[in-house]
Amino acid sequence: MGLMSFLRNRMGTIVVVIIGLALFAFIAGEVVQYGKSFFTGDQTTVGEISGEKINYEAFSARLDQNTKQYQQQFGQNLTPQLTSYVQNITWNQYLSQIIFKKEVEKVGVVVGADETKSMISGTNPDPEVARNFTNPQTGQLDRAQLNQFLNNMQNAPASDPMRAQWADFVAARIDAKKMEKYLAIVHNGLYVNSLEATDDYEAKNKLANFKYVTLPYAAVPDSKVTISDGDYQAYYDEHKSSFKNPQELRTFKYVSFNAAPSKEDTAAIKLQADKLAADFKASTNDSLFVQINAIDAVNKAALAFVHKGQLDPKIDSVMFNAPKGFVYGPYVSNGSYKVSKLVDEQVGPDSVKARHILINPATEGGLPKAIAKADSIKKLIEGGKSFGDLAKMYSIDKASAEKDGELGTFGRGAMVPVFDDAVFNGKKGDLKVITSQFGVHVIQIEDQKGSSKVVKVATVDRPLLASSKTQSEAFSKAQTFLSATNGDNFDAQAKKEGLEVKTAPDVTGIAAGLPGLDNAREVVKWVFKADKGDIADKAFTVGTQYIVPRVTEIKLEGYLALDAVKKQIQPAVLNIVKAKQLTEKLQAAANGASSIDQVAQKAGATVVPVENIVFANPVLPGIAQENKLIGSIFGSQPNKVSKPIAGDHGVYVYVLNSFINPAPLTNAVTVKQQLGQAMLQRADNQVFDALKDKANVKDYRAKFL
Structure with missing residues (x-):
């Protein structure tokens, strides 16, 4: 395993990092912008970013690589939704790469050779490097494993594809480092002054006590309101920036x-499943029966022992309480009729500690010779030779060989089925020789912990198709x-x-x-x-x-026409027209009134007292958020009846009773730190949004995908 083991087990993670481009992925998000129409662009360009064209073949190749790595990482086929997700990841990879590459080059940000070396093998390596070479037992960087891997990379032939993948990983870390430096420049230019800290403190702690009268919009039936074209146009013009469409x-x-499937279809498939159940019950070779009769690839996979809770919920309890050979079904699960058979059961350890020496049949002249060599190594160990020394000498799994062949402690399912069977069905101290898809293993079981019942269940299926x-x-x-x-x-x-x-x-x-x-x-x-x-x-x-x-x-991309948003803005325009009517009514009630109680009496409304409202939380109790009203109150003088204020839910007249000022802010350091932290959290997204707006992004993916 060694180099190959690391790349099999870790390259999925590495490429996910490449896909995300570290910091870039956190900034990019779901940023997609379309061109002016679907047919813009030529037949080979999937998009343009800052004038740089993205060729469809290159995009498709990267998409294919990302798709394979996703499947390798998560062990599942891609649904349409996951396919779309990976497509977006690939697009955002290009988007962030190009935008930030141009920006860091313009600013002059560089990462030198010494800095790169320090990121990979220095005393404080890049977090992604450290994460990929962490010892699972200690949780610390395995420096020996890292050095061995780097040595293997250096000695690997130039044609080895793993070298190219490692180079891509290093390039991604360099890009991430450049981005880190670029953002540090931006962050260093951000600060909060004492005046801003004082304003924020007062907005959260200064209290307002007031009374108000309201005429709600809901009191006016929509049928009593006529909206003119001018009303729509005025609202549209005032809020036009809200109607900018970023994509088609x-x-x-x-x-x-x-x-x-009809009832008849279902009945016919059920008959097939019934016959399948009878044949399965009579079968004497369950593995062969599954290979011949199962449709789903998951069911065709090699049978393995599992713990309770790992089976389909419909059969989990049944199989753990049934005798060996018991057949259950047909039952419906995930769109198929299924029949399951309890092939075997046993009580075995929950986890195993083991080590191995891996022999490559290809370099030994074939499988028989590899098995013979493994048998010889086994005899040497039985004769007193050091397992660790022999692992370092003969094992192609260099990562474990450097640790005397140690694989650590693992549970069922962590290894391929044949390996699992060998270590979980044996006993502590056993030496075994087995063959897997990786080669021939000499295995030593060092320890076994725990004990629980496990079962091996075989399943055949008939999909419910029309x-x-x-x-x-x-x-x-x-x-x-x-x-x-x-x-x-x-x-x-x-x-x-x-x-x-x-x-x-x-x-x-x-x-x-x-x-x-x-x-x-x-x-x-x-x-x-x-x-x-x-x-x-x-x-x-x-x-x-x-x-x-x-x-x-x-x-289309760009500002939507009034007709396109008319239905969307109708409720808001209705309220504006209602506000004009209600404002006139409240204004008439306020004319000549010396108190808000008189205004309420003339308007046929009631006075509502409110206490302890802060500017930073402009919510009117029992109604909702009313920014205009609360903002106006905090800018007014006490004991003066206001003019009508058109809010989001009605028209208001108020009188401020008093403000309760907080104690003076004597130490603004904490407030400045809090505001500064919030500013930093927003900064990265805002920086990317600003750069993206300048990049003139054109996305033609819909033509190709």
Whole structure:
């Protein structure tokens, strides 16, 4: 294992670091920005950042590498959602790399050769280096393992792909160090002065006591309010910055036709599963039976002993209370009928401490010769030779060889099944020779701890899939709908056929899964090629549904037009129009009034007293946040009836009774530190946002992915 063991076990982590680019990943987040239209750009450019084009082939190669590393790291196939996640990681990798590379070059930030050496092998190495070479038993950096790895890297041939991967890792650490220096420059320019500290202290501790009268917007029925085009336009102009669309969005309606397995389909599959159960019960070679009859690759995997709680919840308790050979099922789990058989059970240790010597058959002239060599090494150990010395001499797993072959203490499932079987089924002190996909092992069991029951369960399955008849009927209905509909009668035809029209709002061009549509990538790709009002010329297969979509809205990157946001802003505009009416009513009540009680009486409202409100928390008890009202109160004089204030929930008139000032701030150091820390936490994101705005990012991924 040695070099290969480290790279197998750690390169997943290393590449995840590369993907994130350390500090870059924390800053980049989900930053995506589209070009002005879907068709902008050429046929080989997946995006442009600061004028630098990203070639699709290069992007695709990196995406493929990241996908493989994700699968290696987490041991699972990618769902559409995870695929989209890895695509975004890959894009953000390019985004952060290019933006910050240009910026640090402009500023002149460098990392020299001595500094790089110190980051890798110095007394205080880079945190990612230390993390990847930490001894799991001590939690400390394993300096011997690190030095051995660096020596192996230095002596490895230039053509070794692991050298290239290590070079990528080092380059990523250098980039991260440059970014750390760049951000340090920014951080050093941030400070909080005493005046800011005093203002913050008073905003959180100065108390206001007041009374108010309100006429709520909810008291005016919407039907009694008429909104003019001018009202909409005025609100739009005042809040235009809020309507800047950072990426192209599209909305589509769709109808779906269910192609899930029918009752007849389910019954037919159940019959197959029943026969499978009978055959499984009669089987005398369970492993072979599984290999022949299991569909799911997970079920085909080598059988291993597991603890209680590690099986499917539907069979976990059953199998731990059943006799050997017991067959359970058919039962439904994860979209399949399954049949499970208790192949074996035993009471064994919970964890094992072991060491090994690994022989490579390829360099020994074949498997028989490797086994013969392992047997010879075993005899030498039995004759009194040092296991550690022989490990250093013969084992290709150099990482463990440097530690006398030690693998540490591990639980079931940490090793491949054949290795697990050898160490968990043996006893302390045993020497064994086994063969795995890594080579031939000489294993010594040093210790075993704990004791609990474990079981080995074999499972075969029959997926619950719709028959061709069911799929054909659903597809036929979809085609009938398609032939009868057009851009004008989509909703009417759906209603006529008793179909529910659903809406997928504000979809991005790279979306993979949508609410109710787990794998809708092909639908989204069509939507972003279509024009507003278009209906697809075919039904898309999405899971167990056939989908017919129609594009209803296109929001291009940039400032959205008033018509595009009219429905969105209608509630706010309604309140503004209501505020004009209610302001006039309160103003009339305030004219000639000498107290707020008189204002309330004339307006037909009540006076509400409020105490101990602070500027930093502008919440009106029993109502909600009212920034304008609270802000106005803290800028007013006591005992003076105010003018009407149009808030978020109503129109107010108030009178300030008094302020209660806090004790003077005698030591601003703590407050300045708190404000400074909050400023630093915001700074990195704000820096990236500012650089990204200048970078003129154009994202054409929707054309390719």
